[in-house]
Amino acid sequence: MSKPKQGSVRERGDTISQEKVIEIKNLTKMYGNHVGVKDLNLSVYRGEIMGFLGPNGAGKTTTIRSCLALIAKTAGEITIFGLDSHRDSVAIRKKTGYLPGDFGLIPSVKVRFYLKYLLSLSGCDSTKKMVSLAERLQLDLDRKTNELSKGNKLKVGIVQSLMAGEDLIILDEPSGLDPLMQQEYYRILHEEKKRGKTIFMSSHNLAEVESVCDRVAIIRNGQLVVVEDIRVLQEKTGKVLEVEFRDTVNIDEFKFEGVGGIRQDNGRLVLTIHENLDSVIKAVSNHQILNMNLKTYSLEQLFLKYYAGGETDERGGA
């Protein structure tokens, strides 16, 4: 089981503190005999945007809904703002905004009325913020809730989750807006982060996670596979070079820093380049080349590898 990398968090000390806003310890949730989440450990630090990735049914929503005490835990402990997630749930929710993955609105009322009602339940007076969020997301507050399109309904949920969460915002798969609105939404999330809010968001969208999140946790079959700084993950991406030479070459010629996975079979050389692409190409050009192929190994491919379980063993297993 991977532990969150303290080191990588410290390296990004510019915005992220070491204060744990969410601390999940050994969380297990069983649905009868079916495992929802098993022995999950995860910490989210103040001021970071933590992405929570995983295939359908991996346990993302279960984890999030356990944090909000919407479901009971089978075992383990969740602490939010230093408070017990279930015993002190009301106090936690006072400072937390939440966008559920799937939700319904009260029908036949104006969006403004609906949102004001939710604000009144939260006990906070952020009508101004509600109005400005709606403006930025181009949400008409005077429409009736039952007349909204899917995208507009999502906007209502987004406004609702952002207007009330003073300290923590939990988002369960917040994508689904048109690309322009989605960009505006990411900008809002960054602004909220700059104001010191912590954001914990689950997602399917790898591009979204890459552009928005500071760190990412990947979950598969109810178990955490990896927690990593997004920059560290980006470093793991690179280019895979395959070269076919006329003659056999000495592989030591290509051992530069940032180059790994070097192997040779039947005159074909394969290596993965993270850095020093220039040096590798120059070394290759010293020989007569029959064929060459350069492939990019993207973050998406890395994620897919985690999804499929390929990286689990390498990282110490689950």
Added chain:
Amino acid sequence: MMFGRIAFMELKTGWKGLLIFGLLVLVISAGIPLIFPTYRDSLIEELEGASKVHLELPVQQGGMITLSWEPVDTATGYMVLEDNRSSMVTPKLKYMGNETSISFEKDFEEKRYYAVMAVSDETSEPFLIGITATEKDEDPFQELLKNPAYAGFTGGRNISMLEVKGFVALEYYGWSWILTGLFIAYLSVSLIASDFENKRMDVMFSAPISRRRYLLEKFTAMSFIALFIVLIQIAGLISGLASINALNEFSANAVLLSLIGSLPFLMVIAAVGIATAVLFQKVRTGMGITFAFVFAEFFLYTFGGFSKSLEWMKTISIFKYWDYFSVIIDDLFKGGDFLILIVLAIALVITAIRVFQKKDIPT
């Protein structure tokens, strides 16, 4: 954060349906007393039919009974049925022929009833001339009410349908629970189960609202709705009684107290609805169970009136604790019964809260 916002929201979003239902209740409550004068007149006419049949009893045991009746012009013959029940559901044919008088030996002890019918060629069905009995201390309707099948409706009291009190008690109070009780059952279940079904719970509980507060607010909303319906019933019934000038017989005060007595009765139904909604989280299941509860309670009460040995059934029926007859007929408001139902409603709501606190909210 102020308590009451969720309850208020329910009233705010549901007022249209409530208003339409309220109007319906108003029309029914005001309309029933209006029927009474016509009903009474037709009942009197029917009772007078008994005077068309004459029964002469023997002075001593073993003597002869003489039964005679007024001839009917169109009749081609007459039929006399004998039964020991006023309902005449197990009759024996005593006589068939053209005479308008028969005599027979009194060789029995118990009360017997005789129905005299005219047979005519013009109408294929024989029609009733009148019913008479060997003991004439009560009118036939009161006899009917002694039948166990009906005693459940009256709580074993002597009710006269010739009085506005008896008529309204039996024809309005005796059935109004179907209207109000089932409406409350439906509403209380759907108020909570529809939040589950329409996935509104996650948003609701992302606000700093405890599950206890949520259920208490829903119960508060239901109590206000029940009060609203009861007040409409009171207004309707009083105006109906006033328009037939019957308020001196059935006072506004009695209407008020007897219907206020149904408030805790409705609150228990609301609490059962809330508890089943929390348990099953589906409108259909919750409503089926809550409706079944109301009907089961009603049957327990009526079966409890069938015989002394079944009387325990009454004590576990909520219908026993809304004793409108006591207010209407005996002028007595049973405060103890009122409290028992309120305590029961609160206990059910507390149970529902406990269950809800342990339950997962489904996605």
